[in-house]
Amino acid sequence: MLYRTAGQFKTSYEADQALFPVKQDAFLLGIIMLFALVIFPLTASEFAFQTMLIPVMIYALAALGLNILTGFAGQLSLGTGAFMGVGAYACYKMVTLMPWMNPIVAILLSGFFSAGVGVMFGIPSLRIKGFYLAIATLAAQFFLVWLFEKWAWLYNYNASGAIQVPNLDIFGVYVTGPQADSMVQYYVVLGIVALMTMLCINLTRGTLGRTWKATRDMDIAAELIGINLMKSKLTAFAISSYIVGVAGALYVFMWKGAAEPNLFDIPLSFQVLFIAIIGGLGSVLGNYLGAILIVGLPVVLNLLPGALGLSISSAMVEHLNIMIVGSLIVFFLIVEPHGLNQLWRLIREKLIIWPFPH
Amino acid sequence: MKHFTKMAAAALIAGVTAGAAMAQELYAPNLAYRTGPFAATGIPLMNGQADYLTMLNARDGGVGGIPVNAEECETGYSTEKGVECYEKTKGKAIVTQPWSTGITLQVLPKTNVDMIPILAPGYGFSPMADGKVFQWAFNTPSGYWDAADMIIQYLSGQGDLKGKKIAFLHLDHPYGKEPLPLLEAKSGAMGFELVPIPVGLKEMQNQSAQWLQIRRERPDYVVMWGWGAMNAGAITEAVKTKFPMENMIGVWWSGHDADLAIVGDAGKGYKSISWSFPNADAPVMADIKKHVVDAGLSKSNETEMQGVFYSRGIVISAILAEGIAAAQAEYDTAEISAEQLRWGLENINMTEERIKELGLEGMVPPFATSCSNHTGHSGGWMLEWDGAQFVKVSDHLKPDTSGYAELINTKAAEYAEANAPWPTNDACEG
Numbered sequence: 105m106l107y108r109t110a111g112q113f114k115t116s117y118e119a120d121q122a123l124f125p126v127k128q129d130a131f132l133l134g135i136i137m138l139f140a141l142v143i144f145p146l147t148a149s150e151f152a153f154q155t156m157l158i159p160v161m162i163y164a165l166a167a168l169g170l171n172i173l174t175g176f177a178g179q180l181s182l183g184t185g186a187f188m189g190v191g192a193y194a195c196y197k198m199v200t201l202m203p204w205m206n207p208i209v210a211i212l213l214s215g216f217f218s219a220g221v222g223v224m225f226g227i228p229s230l231r232i233k234g235f236y237l238a239i240a241t242l243a244a245q246f247f248l249v250w251l252f253e254k255w256a257w258l259y260n261y262n263a264s265g266a267i268q269v270p271n272l273d274i275f276g277v278y279v280t281g282p283q284a285d286s287m288v289q290y291y292v293v294l295g296i297v298a299l300m301t302m303l304c305i306n307l308t309r310g311t312l313g314r315t316w317k318a319t320r321d322m323d324i325a326a327e328l329i330g331i332n333l334m335k336s337k338l339t340a341f342a343i344s345s346y347i348v349g350v351a352g353a354l355y356v357f358m359w360k361g362a363a364e365p366n367l368f369d370i371p372l373s374f375q376v377l378f379i380a381i382i383g384g385l386g387s388v389l390g391n392y393l394g395a396i397l398i399v400g401l402p403v404v405l406n407l408l409p410g411a412l413g414l415s416i417s418s419a420m421v422e423h424l425n426i427m428i429v430g431s432l433i434v435f436f437l438i439v440e441p442h443g444l445n446q447l448w449r450l451i452r453e454k455l456i457i458w459p460f461p462h
Numbered sequence: 463m464k465h466f467t468k469m470a471a472a473a474l475i476a477g478v479t480a481g482a483a484m485a486q487e488l489y490a491p492n493l494a495y496r497t498g499p500f501a502a503t504g505i506p507l508m509n510g511q512a513d514y515l516t517m518l519n520a521r522d523g524g525v526g527g528i529p530v531n532a533e534e535c536e537t538g539y540s541t542e543k544g545v546e547c548y549e550k551t552k553g554k555a556i557v558t559q560p561w562s563t564g565i566t567l568q569v570l571p572k573t574n575v576d577m578i579p580i581l582a583p584g585y586g587f588s589p590m591a592d593g594k595v596f597q598w599a600f601n602t603p604s605g606y607w608d609a610a611d612m613i614i615q616y617l618s619g620q621g622d623l624k625g626k627k628i629a630f631l632h633l634d635h636p637y638g639k640e641p642l643p644l645l646e647a648k649s650g651a652m653g654f655e656l657v658p659i660p661v662g663l664k665e666m667q668n669q670s671a672q673w674l675q676i677r678r679e680r681p682d683y684v685v686m687w688g689w690g691a692m693n694a695g696a697i698t699e700a701v702k703t704k705f706p707m708e709n710m711i712g713v714w715w716s717g718h719d720a721d722l723a724i725v726g727d728a729g730k731g732y733k734s735i736s737w738s739f740p741n742a743d744a745p746v747m748a749d750i751k752k753h754v755v756d757a758g759l760s761k762s763n764e765t766e767m768q769g770v771f772y773s774r775g776i777v778i779s780a781i782l783a784e785g786i787a788a789a790q791a792e793y794d795t796a797e798i799s800a801e802q803l804r805w806g807l808e809n810i811n812m813t814e815e816r817i818k819e820l821g822l823e824g825m826v827p828p829f830a831t832s833c834s835n836h837t838g839h840s841g842g843w844m845l846e847w848d849g850a851q852f853v854k855v856s857d858h859l860k861p862d863t864s865g866y867a868e869l870i871n872t873k874a875a876e877y878a879e880a881n882a883p884w885p886t887n888d889a890c891e892g
Contacts, residue, residue: 147492151549159542193542253634263643263873264587264636265569268880282571283883360545362567364636366663418536419496422543 107455112145123305126456140294144286153286154359155403161297163352164395167379168388169347174307174377175385177340178320179229183241184376186248187345189368190218193258195353196267199280200260207272207279208292211357215349221248222345229337233323237261245370252365266364269357280357289358296354300347305388307343316340317386348376382433384443393444397436400427487531488524488786490515490572491551492559497505498538498795500690503563503771508534509762510775513754514746520753525783526790528797531841532779541565548572556800557581557807563637571881573598579804581785583778584714584737588640592874593808595837597887600807602781603829603840604737606687607859607870610641612735613685614648614712615859616844624653629681631645631672631688631696634660638687640697641713643873644866645685657681666692673699685713694721697729707731707847715736717845717852719769727849737842738826739854745821750776770845770852777826784810784820810832812840827858833890839863 107128114120124130144157170184194217200209225244229237241445252258259267271281278284279292307313318401319336327333356363375398383394405425416424440447454461495504513669515532526531535547544565548558558573559581560566566586573580580599582590586605590599617623630645632638638768642658649656657679659672669692676684684705688696693716700710717734741747747767754760755767766772789798789806798806811830817823829840844856878884 151553154549155546197625262640264563264567265639266636268567268571268877270880271883282575360541360568361571364564364567366635367564369663406546407550418534422497422536423540424685 107452107458109456132319135250145290148290150286153290156400158286158293158359160392160400161293162351162359163376163379163399164392165300165354166348166351166376167383167391168301168396169344169351169380170376171380171383171385171387171391172304172316172347173310173340173344174380175387176313176320177316177337177344178323179226179337179340180234180238181344182238182370182373182377183225183244183248184348185368185372186245186371187218187222187348188355188372188376189248189252189363189365190221190345191215191349191352191361192356192368193252193267194218194349195357196269199270199272203270203272206274207357208274208296211296211350211353214353215346218349218352219342219346222341222348223338226338226341226345227418229341230334242370249365249369252368256322262408264364266362267356268362269360282361293354293358300350301388304347308388312339312343320386378433382436382443384445387443387445389448390443390445393448397432397444398411398429401432431438432450470590486797487529488552488556488781489531489533489554490557490559490786491533491535491547491555492520493519493537493547493551493561493565494534495537495539495561496534497536498540500539502720503715504539506718506762506766506769506771507775507778509760509766510772510777511779513750513760513762514779515777515783516759517746517750517753518779519758520757521749525786526796530783530786537561537565541568544568552576552578556786556798556803557620557647559782560839563635566823567636570596570599574885577804578800579807580805581778581782583781584774585637587877588644589870589873589877591835591837591839591870593832593834593867594887594890595874595878595884596836597885598804600808600831600836602810602831602836603812603826603838604842604861605837605839606640606713606850607644607837607866608686608837608863609735609867610644610648611861612842612844613711613713614645614652615862615875616733616847616856617683618652625655626683627655627657627679627681629675629676629684630656630658631669631684631686632658633666633687634662635689635690637689641687643869647866647869661688661692661696666690667695668782669695669699672696673703673705676705677703682709684710686710686716688712688716692705693718697721697725697732701725701728708733711735711844714774714790714842717770719771719851722847722852730849732800732847733855734770734845734847734852735839735842736770736774736797736845736852738770738774738777739824739843739845740768740770740852741824742768744823744825746776746780746825749821768851773825777822780820780822780826781810781812784812784816805851807831808836810838812838817836833887 109126112127148157164189173179173181191214195214197212199205228240259265269281271278271283273399277288279288315331315336318331323333379394379398382397383390402425405428406421409421494508496508512532515530518524519529523821535551537543537547539562541564545568548569555578557579560569566582569580582601584604586601588605590596590601593606645656659675661669661672686696707729710732712734714736717736722729785803787809788809789802790796792805793802808831812828814828817828827840827842829836841858841863843853843854843862846855
C-alpha cells in the first residue's frame with residue numbers, strides 16, 4: 105500500500121532510466137537525508153558521533169570500495185586494510201609536507217596513491233583468478249603493513265612509529281585533529297561519503313559497471329563479446345582502491361586521530377570484507393546496512409544493559425556482545441544468503457505487490 | 463487516588479535521594495581488558511586495582527568519605543573499543559586509565575580539549591614526564607626511559623659494559639620501540655654494542671628466528687621489552703636454546719609470574735625491573751582479605767594475589783587514591799572535579815612514612831610528583847625469579863634522570879609542535 109507503484113507512468117527514456125524510478129524510493133531517501141543532515145547532528149551526543157555515526161559511514165565507504173572490486177568486478181581482495189593504510193599515510197605525508205594544503209583536498213588526493221598501489225597489485229589479476237588472486241592481494245596486505253613499519257620516512261621518523269593527525273583548519277574551523285568538533289567532522293565525512301556513493305551508483309549503472317559485471321559473470325564470454333579484460337579489471341582495481349584509500353584517510357583523519365601500522369593489518373581487511381558480504385556483494389545500499397550491523401550494533405548492545413538498569417560486568421557484556429553479533433550474522437546469512445541488500449529488495453518487492461501477492 | 467498520590471510521592475522522593483546518592487561518588491572509570499589476547503596479564507592487574515578501591519570503600523567509605531566508583535569498561539585491548547569507552551565515560555569521569563599504548567596515543571591529544579587527566583602508571587609515552595607540556599598526562603611512578611636507565615645501571619654494576627654486547631628483544635610496536643632512543647644514547651656513552659631485535663606482533667608466540675639471531679650474535683645480555691604472549695614465548699625459547707637466564711632482564715611488564723611458572727625451575731635467574739612488589743605481610747593485604755576477599759567481592763584467587771601484577775594493580779589504585787586525597791585536601795571538598803584531580807596527581811608525595819601509613823610497606827618505592835615532573839621517577843627494584851616466585855635482588859635503584867632530561871624536553875617539544883595549537887602550563891615553575 106505504502107509502496108504502490110500503480111499510476112507512476114514513465115513517458116520518456118530519461119524518466120525510465122532515472123536513479124529513482126519509483127517515487128517512494130526517492131521519498132525514503134529524502135527522509136534518510138533529512139535524518140543524516142539535520143536530525144542526527146542536532147540530537148547526537150559526542151559519543152554517538154564518535155562511536156556510531158562517523159565510523160559507520162567510514163566503514164560503509166571502505167566496504168563500498170571493496171564491493172566495486174569484489175562485488176561488481178568479481179576480483180576477490182584481502183588487501184583492503186593495507187590500501188586504507190596507503191590512503192592514510194599518503195594523506196599524513198601530504199599534510200605534514202605541505203601544511204598549507206586544504207585537508208579535504210588532501211583526503212581526496214590521497215586516494216590516488218592507493219589507486220596507484222592498487223593497480224600495481226591488480227596486475228596479477230590478469231593471469232590469476234579467484235582464490236589465487238585472494239592470495240596475491242594477501243601478499244599486498246603483508247607487504248604494505250611491513251612497509252608502514254619499516255619505512256620511517258612515512259611516519260616522519262617518529263620514535264613510536266605511529267602517526268598523529270595534526271590540527272588543520274579550513275577558514276578558521278578545525279576539521280582534523282583533537283581540536284576539531286565532532287559535528288564538523290561528521291559533515292565532512294557525510295559530504296565525502298555521499299559524493300563517493302553518488303559516483304559509485306552512477307559508475308555501476310553505466311558502461312564501466314556493465315563491463316565489470318560481464319567480467320565477473322564470465323570473463324571468457326566477456327572477452328569474446330569484445331570487452332577488454334585488462335582495462336576492465338584494472339579500472340576496477342583503480343577505482344576500488346581510490347575509494348578505499350579515501351576511506352582510509354577519513355578513518356585516520358576524521359575519526360581515529362592517530363594510527364599505528366598494525367591498525368591496517370588483516371583484521372581490518374576482514375572486517376571490511378564481512379561488511380561487504382553481509383551487506384550484499386554487488387550492491388551499494390548493502391554496504392551501509394552491513395556497516396550498521398557490524399560497526400553500529402555492538403555499540404548499541406554495549407549500552408543496553410546500562411540503559412535497562414541491569415548490572416552485568418563489562419567483560420560479560422563484551423562476551424555476550426560477541427555472541428549476539430556472531431549469531432545475528434549467521435542468522436541473516438541463513439535467512440538471506442545474498443546479504444541484507446537482497447533482504448531489503450525482497451521486502452520492498454513484497455510491499456509493492458501487497459496486498460495481492462501472486 | 464490518594465493511594466496513588468502517596469505512591470507517586472514516594473517514588474519521587476526515592477528518585478531524588480537515589481539521584482543525590484548517585485552524585486555522591488567519584489567516578490574513576492577503568493578501561494579494563496579482561497577479554498582478548500592480553501587478558502592473561504590484564505585480569506590480575508584489574509583485580510588488584512578493583513580490590514584496593516573496594517577495600518577503601520568498605521573500610522573508610524572511600525577516599526575522604528566519598529566512595530570511588532571504579533567502573534570498568536571492557537576494551538579487550540582494542541583501540542576501537544578503547545575510544546568507545548573513553549567517549550562513553552568522559553562526561554563525568556575525573557580520570558581516564560587507557561591501559562594500552564594504542565589507546566593512550568589516541569586519547570592523549572584529546573585531553574587538552576576534554577580536560578581529563580590520563581593516569582598511565584608505568585606505561586605510555588616517556589616524554590609525558592614533562593608536566594609543563596603534558597599537563598593532563600601522568601605516567602607515575604616510573605617511565606620506560608627510567609626502566610632502561612635502571613637496567614643499564616644494574617648491568618654496569620655487574621661489571622664494566624665497555625665492549626659488551628646487549629641484545630634488545632622488543633615488541634615491534636610503539637611500546638617496544640619506546641626505550642630505543644635512550645638505549646642508543648647509553649650504548650654510545652658507555653661503549654657497549656646494542657643489537658635491537660624486533661618481534662613482530664604475529665611472531666610473538668614463535669620467536670625461533672629471533673632466538674637464532676641471538677644465538678648467532680652471542681650477546682652478553684638480553685634486555686626484553688615484551689608484552690602478552692611475547693613474554694612467555696621469549697622465556698620458553700630462552701630455556702630451549704639454553705641462554706643463561708641470569709643474563710636476561712625484562713621491563714616490568716615482562717615480569718608476570720604466570721609466564722615464568724610455565725618454565726618453573728628452568729627460569730631461575732630471570733630478572734625483571736619493577737616499581738611494585740608483592741608483600742603478602744603488608745597491612746593492606748590483610749585489609750583486602752578482610753573487607754574484600756572474605757566478603758566475596760573479589761574476583762581474584764590465592765595464587766594470583768601473591769603475584770607481581772596483582773600487587774601492581776593495588777599500587778596503581780593507591781596512587782590514584784593519593785591523588786584524589788591530595789586534591790581533596792587542597793580544594794577542601796570531597797567531590798573533586800577532573801581539573802582538581804589533575805592538581806592532586808601533580809602533588810602526590812609518597813614518602814616512606816606515607817607508604818607505611820597506607821599499609822603498602824615494601825610494595826612501592828617512595829616518590830613525589832610536581833607540576834613539571836609527572837612521572838616521579840620512583841626507581842624500583844630488580845626482581846629475580848627463584849623458580850617459584852619473584853624475589854628482590856637489589857636495593858632501591860634510582861634512575862639517573864639528568865642523563866635524559868634533555869631528551870624528554872626535546873621529544874615533548876616536538877610533540878607539542880606537531881599537535882599545535884597545544885597549550886602548555888607556563889605557570890609551572892621549576
